[in-house]
Amino acid sequence: MSRILVGLSGGVDSSVAAALLKEQGHDVVGAYMKNWVNSEEIPGECPWESDIEDALAVARTLGIEFRIVDLVDEYRSRIVNYLIEGYRAGYTPNPDVLCNREMKFGVFLDYALEQGFEMVGTGHYARRAVRSDGRVDLLRGRDPNKDQSYFLSLMRPEQIERACLPLGDLLKPQVRELALKYGLPTARKKDSQGICFIGQVKMSDFLQHYVPDKPGDIVDTQGKKMGRHRGLHLFTIGQRKGHGVASPREGVAYVVVGKDVANNRLIVGYEDVATQGLYARKAIVSGIENTREPLPGRVLAQPRYRAKAEPCTCVYIGEGRVELTFDHPLRALAIGQVCAFYDGGRVLGGGFFESVES
Numbered sequence: 061m062s063r064i065l066v067g068l069s070g071g072v073d074s075s076v077a078a079a080l081l082k083e084q085g086h087d088v089v090g091a092y093m094k095n096w097v098n099s100e101e102i103p104g105e106c107p108w109e110s111d112i113e114d115a116l117a118v119a120r121t122l123g124i125e126f127r128i129v130d131l132v133d134e135y136r137s138r139i140v141n142y143l144i145e146g147y148r149a150g151y152t153p154n155p156d157v158l159c160n161r162e163m164k165f166g167v168f169l170d171y172a173l174e175q176g177f178e179m180v181g182t183g184h185y186a187r188r189a190v191r192s193d194g195r196v197d198l199l200r201g202r203d204p205n206k207d208q209s210y211f212l213s214l215m216r217p218e219q220i221e222r223a224c225l226p227l228g229d230l231l232k233p234q235v236r237e238l239a240l241k242y243g244l245p246t247a248r249k250k251d252s253q254g255i256c257f258i259g260q261v262k263m264s265d266f267l268q269h270y271v272p273d274k275p276g277d278i279v280d281t282q283g284k285k286m287g288r289h290r291g292l293h294l295f296t297i298g299q300r301k302g303h304g305v306a307s308p309r310e311g312v313a314y315v316v317v318g319k320d321v322a323n324n325r326l327i328v329g330y331e332d333v334a335t336q337g338l339y340a341r342k343a344i345v346s347g348i349e350n351t352r353e354p355l356p357g358r359v360l361a362q363p364r365y366r367a368k369a370e371p372c373t374c375v376y377i378g379e380g381r382v383e384l385t386f387d388h389p390l391r392a393l394a395i396g397q398v399c400a401f402y403d404g405g406r407v408l409g410g411g412f413f414e415s416v417e418s
Contacts, residue, residue, distance in 0.1 A: 063087040064224050065172040066181035067164060068118060068126070070111030072246045073183030073227060075118040076235050079242045080226040081181055082122055089177070090119040091127040093168055095135040117245040131167055138162040144270045147293035150321040151396025157211050157410070158398075160184075161350075165219040172222075179224040184208045187228030188220065189406075195352060196221045198407040203231045210365050213400035213410030216350045264294055276324035278305055281317065281336050289326045292319045298338065298392025303328060339389035340416040345399045346381045351409035355382060360402040363393050363413070369402050381414070389418075 066078040068090040082088045092115045094108060112128065119126035139155050139162060146153030169180045185201030186209040198220050201207040215223070227235060239247035271293050278287040286305045289295065295303065299316040305328050307313045317337035318327035329335040348355070354376065360369035361384055373385040384399075393416045401408040 061085045061087065062178045062224075063176060064089075064179045064181045065168075065175070065177040066090050066224075067168065067183075068092055068115035069183070069252075070114035070118075070246065070249075071183065071252055072239050072244070072249055073185075073235060073251075074115075075183075075244045075246045076238050076242070077181050077183040077224075077226045078118065078124065079122055079238065079244065081224065082124060084226075088122075088181070089125045089127065090115060090122075091129050091168075092116075093163065094128055094130045094132060095163065096132060096140075114246050114249065121242070121244055129168065129171055131163065134167045135159075135163060138166070144267070146396050147267055147271050149396075150292045150319045152296050152394035153396050154398045157214055160212050161214040161216070161219065165215055165223060169219065169222055179222050181224035181226065183227055184212060184225050185227055185230075185232075186212055186225050186407075188223060188225055198223075199228070200402075200405040200407070201227070202229050206232050209407050210362055210398075210400045210410075213362075213398065213407055214350055217352050267293055274324060276326065278303060278326045278328060279320075280314075281327060281329045286314070286328060292321065292324065292326060295319070295326055296392075297394040300331070333389060336418050338418075339391050340393045340418060341386055341389050342417040343384045343386075343390075343393055343399070344377070344381060344414045344416075345384060345411040346414040348380045348382060348409055348411040351401075355401055355408055356403070359384075359408060360404075361386070362400045362402060363390060363397060369400075374401075380411070382411070 064081055064086050066088055068074050068078060078088055078090055092112050116126050139159050142158060143153050143155045164182060165180060172180050185203055185206040187199040187201060189197045189199055198209060198212060200209045273291045275288055275290055277285050278289050280286055295316050297316055300313060303316060305314045313331055314328040315331050317329040317335055320327060327337060329338060333339050355374050357374055359372060359374045361372050362369040370390055371387045375383050377383050393413055395413050397413050398410055399413055400410040
């Protein structure tokens with residue numbers, strides 16, 4: 061049995077994870093990661109106080125020790141700054157994925173090891189598999205609707221070895237049933253949506269305090285002016301609404317197909333596979349440094365959480381950089397997004413889209 065520090069978020073998934081690990085005989089301690097407290101300048105509600113109360117109530121129900129680990133400074137330097145700088149550069153950052161590598165299985169894991177714990181437990185829907193040689197693979201979760209392996213794709217091998225993922229073989233309805241069985245106070249609590257530190261604030265409202273509006277032209281793929289935008293950071297590739305460009309006729313709509321950062325222009329085009337910039341046939345992915353072995357020549361690439369993993373050819377073009385050629389053009393790939401690599405249900409690693417090519 062192991063001594064495991066479980067990250068209790070105040071939600072049902074992490075609550076059941078702690079209950080299962082205790083039932084299995086592990087020495088379990090619960091801890092709430094305090095990452096963010098909304099300041100007066102940013103209105104809205106980050107429900108960390110009520111989440112702490114729920115997490116504490118779960119710990120009391122299970123009869124385990126509970127701690128609060130203050131990581132606000134680390135979260136700001138590692139995640140919030142990455143988010144802000146990404147939007148300033150016109151990219152589409154994914155703080156949820158980076159948070160797992162840098163926070164939950166980064167500074168939080170470091171804290172756990174310093175305190176004498178062997179592993180960190182979370183409520184992620186993903187699995188681990190230990191090979192005969194002792195190496196540990198990260199696998200998709202059994203529940204196809206809840207699989208969260210994409211969010212763990214940037215984790216390094218040594219982090220996967222220390223990760224405890226007891227929900228990986230369960231379906232979400234089973235987790236709810238277990239929560240009721242264990243009498244957990246979070247059994248009927250709704251799942252949280254979005255990024256915790258933003259709370260009920262819209263991303264655009266949050267960003268306006270850090271990334272000032274920089275108005276510019278909206279143009280079509282031929283360079284014709286179609287309107288004005290408030291700032292490139294407020295848009296993402298493939299966005300159908302909110303750009304303010306009226307449809308030319310019924311059944312035809314404009315979507316965001318590119319960002320000309322140098323000239324501060326937002327590019328829109330028709331929803332069509334032939335529209336330049338909307339569908340990508342090739343891409344370069346960088347920042348690949350978390351794999352135990354080089355990526356093979358053929359991989360499945362998943363560009364977003366809810367996207368399907370698509371087959372492609374993978375060729376190394378430099379240290380930590382690969383060029384992907386997709387079997388079928390992929391819609392709305394954005395620079396800065398995380399791309400996860402799979403071999404069937406096994407996670408091979410992940411990186412960031414550096415460039416895309418129609």
